[in-house]
Amino acid sequence: MYSVEKIREDFPILKRKVNGYPLIYLDNAATSQKPQLVIDCIVDYYSNYNANIHRGVHTLSQEATDAYEIARKKIQKHFNIKNSHEVIFTSGTTHGINLVANGFSEILLKGDEILVSAMEHHSNIVPWQMLCERTGAILKVIPMNQEGVLVLSEYEAILSEKTKLVFVNHVSNALGTINPISEIIKKAQDKGAAVLIDGAQSCSHIKPDLQKLNVDFYVTSAHKMCGPTGVGMLYMNEKWGNILPPYQGGGEMIKEVTFKKTTYADLPHKFEAGTPNISGGIAFGSAIDYLNNIGFAEIEKYEMALLSYATNELLKIDDLTIYGTGPDKTSVVSFNIDGIHPYDIGTIVDKLGIAVRTGHHCTQPIMAFYKIPGTVRASFAFYNTKEEIDALVSAVKKAQMMLT
Amino acid sequence: MKIEAIQEDLIDEFSMFDDWMQRYEYMIDLGKSLPIIDESLKTEDRLIKGCQSKVWLNAELKGNQVVFTADSDAIITKGIIAILIRVFSNQKPEDILVANTNFIDEIGLKEHLSPTRANGLVSMIKQLKLYAMAYQAQLKN
Numbered sequence: 001m002y003s004v005e006k007i008r009e010d011f012p013i014l015k016r017k018v019n020g021y022p023l024i025y026l027d028n029a030a031t032s033q034k035p036q037l038v039i040d041c042i043v044d045y046y047s048n049y050n051a052n053i054h055r056g057v058h059t060l061s062q063e064a065t066d067a068y069e070i071a072r073k074k075i076q077k078h079f080n081i082k083n084s085h086e087v088i089f090t091s092g093t094t095h096g097i098n099l100v101a102n103g104f105s106e107i108l109l110k111g112d113e114i115l116v117s118a119m120e121h122h123s124n125i126v127p128w129q130m131l132c133e134r135t136g137a138i139l140k141v142i143p144m145n146q147e148g149v150l151v152l153s154e155y156e157a158i159l160s161e162k163t164k165l166v167f168v169n170h171v172s173n174a175l176g177t178i179n180p181i182s183e184i185i186k187k188a189q190d191k192g193a194a195v196l197i198d199g200a201q202s203c204s205h206i207k208p209d210l211q212k213l214n215v216d217f218y219v220t221s222a223h224k225m226c227g228p229t230g231v232g233m234l235y236m237n238e239k240w241g242n243i244l245p246p247y248q249g250g251g252e253m254i255k256e257v258t259f260k261k262t263t264y265a266d267l268p269h270k271f272e273a274g275t276p277n278i279s280g281g282i283a284f285g286s287a288i289d290y291l292n293n294i295g296f297a298e299i300e301k302y303e304m305a306l307l308s309y310a311t312n313e314l315l316k317i318d319d320l321t322i323y324g325t326g327p328d329k330t331s332v333v334s335f336n337i338d339g340i341h342p343y344d345i346g347t348i349v350d351k352l353g354i355a356v357r358t359g360h361h362c363t364q365p366i367m368a369f370y371k372i373p374g375t376v377r378a379s380f381a382f383y384n385t386k387e388e389i390d391a392l393v394s395a396v397k398k399a400q401m402m403l404t
Numbered sequence: 405m406k407i408e409a410i411q412e413d414l415i416d417e418f419s420m421f422d423d424w425m426q427r428y429e430y431m432i433d434l435g436k437s438l439p440i441i442d443e444s445l446k447t448e449d450r451l452i453k454g455c456q457s458k459v460w461l462n463a464e465l466k467g468n469q470v471v472f473t474a475d476s477d478a479i480i481t482k483g484i485i486a487i488l489i490r491v492f493s494n495q496k497p498e499d500i501l502v503a504n505t506n507f508i509d510e511i512g513l514k515e516h517l518s519p520t521r522a523n524g525l526v527s528m529i530k531q532l533k534l535y536a537m538a539y540q541a542q543l544k545n
């Protein structure tokens with residue numbers, strides 16, 4: 001039986017007060033809160049077996065290396081990846097994207113095309129713009145409609161033999177739209193293009209089967225799925241792992257170094273230069289265990305109930321518009337009230353102990369599309385409750401009263 | 405009126421409120437009563453960077469005093485601007501430059517002083533002082 005009360009006990013931060021009110025944390029799309037188990041895992045590492053990995057023969061180093069590699073295997077299993085060496089530890093989604101973009105700078109030729117969706121996070125636009133500047137490739141945009149849903153017919157129309165890469169987020173952080181990535185991947189690969197999926201916003205809600213998706217690259221951040229900040233993973237299909245050049249030079253990524261020539265280590269170490277975030281990687285593994293213990297099917301069912309409750313209740317407020325109204329969404333509600341700046345609503349709501357995000361959410365193109373300065377975004381996790389949504393709704397009403 | 409005296413007045417006014425709601429309601433009222441600046445003055449170069457809401461600040465020298473006018477698309481931000489303008493507008497550049505901003509803490513708006521705060525109160529104050537500095541130099545020449 002799903003017990004939100006019991007789950008909430010796992011998260012120490014949920015007990016704190018903000019501005020005199022109990023914290024209501026509805027900014028989960030920015031980062032999730034951490035269960036005690038994940039916090040303990042980090043403390044345990046530094047208290048009991050902190051050592052550098054993959055290099056020492058001593059016991060501590062062995063223990064740390066084992067724990068780190070077990071975490072890699074947990075990630076492999078969770079995302080259903082064929083080989084554990086196709087799991088590359090990164091510092092997060094942004095790092096993973098830049099690593100791939102850098103690799104492609106040696107592959108792309110002038111006139112090649114890269115497609116990105118109209119609902120990308122800035123971290124998923126800027127590296128491609130830089131890549132295009134370096135290579136002379138052309139960036140094209142897959143448009144979206146008023147509901148915040150990608151227009152697949154337009155996607156097919158701009159796909160061609162010139163397309164070398166397609167980059168789409170699985171879920172949009174500003175709108176919550178779930179993109180049909182399976183179809184997007186297939187269509188791209190039919191034209192011989194590689195696909196990178198940004199799973200930063202989906203990974204806490206949806207457990208993807210990367211082998212079934214047959215995707216080329218997939219990136220995500222641990223901190224979006226109850227893990228620590230500063231660690232993430234890049235899945236890179238073995239074929240690409242051998243083709244792409246390393247991103248950074250340093251220790252760990254080399255096989256042999258002479259001053260004439262260095263030969264690179266095998267996957268995944270080729271892409272893991274330097275001492276990694278060891279405790280972060282290990283804690284990422286325990287976060288995955290934690291989520292799987294609750295179960296993704298359970299999480300989805302619960303969050304969908306929260307989403308529909310929040311959507312209905314918020315829509316009862318006069319002059320409120322929700323952005324992102326497609327049929328497939330994660331538990332994110334992005335909204336505005338006519339005539340009120342989202343920043344003003346966010347400020348009042350924060351005074352009442354409720355954390356929401358306001359602004360453009362690093363997606364200025366989406367804001368330009370709707371001709372708005374930003375939105376108020378409430379994003380719900382499996383530890384949020386209906387009572388918290390009631391508190392949000394009454395806080396928004398209060399803000400509306402004060403501000404008009 | 406001297407800057408310190410205006411600041412004292414503000415501290416007095418805000419001391420009448422016993423909770424944040426009343427303070428914010430007052431600030432929102434101040435925002436609403438702020439004279440709207442001319443659309444033609446809302447230009448890119450008058451926009452203050454570092455604000456989640458848009459803030460336009462215009463400065464003119466009248467006699468030996470700096471006159472500030474400003475606007476924002478967010479009402480709480482406008483309230484903050486209204487307070488700043490009341491304190492700093494129609495003052496001599498040298499007085500603006502030496503004035504401190506402790507009163508913001510004392511009227512219970514300290515949270516807006518955090519540099520990470522997206523309303524850019526800190527950027528606004530910096531910009532006001534930069535104008536004062538420029539006019540001070542101009543007056544000396």
Ligand SMILES: Cc1ncc(COP(=O)(O)O)c(C=O)c1O
Nearest residue numbers: 092093094121123169173200221
């Ligand atoms: C869709 C999407 N992509 C990328 C990122 C960047 O992730 P990180 O900052 O962890 O690298 C985010 C974070 O908000 C996101 O929502």
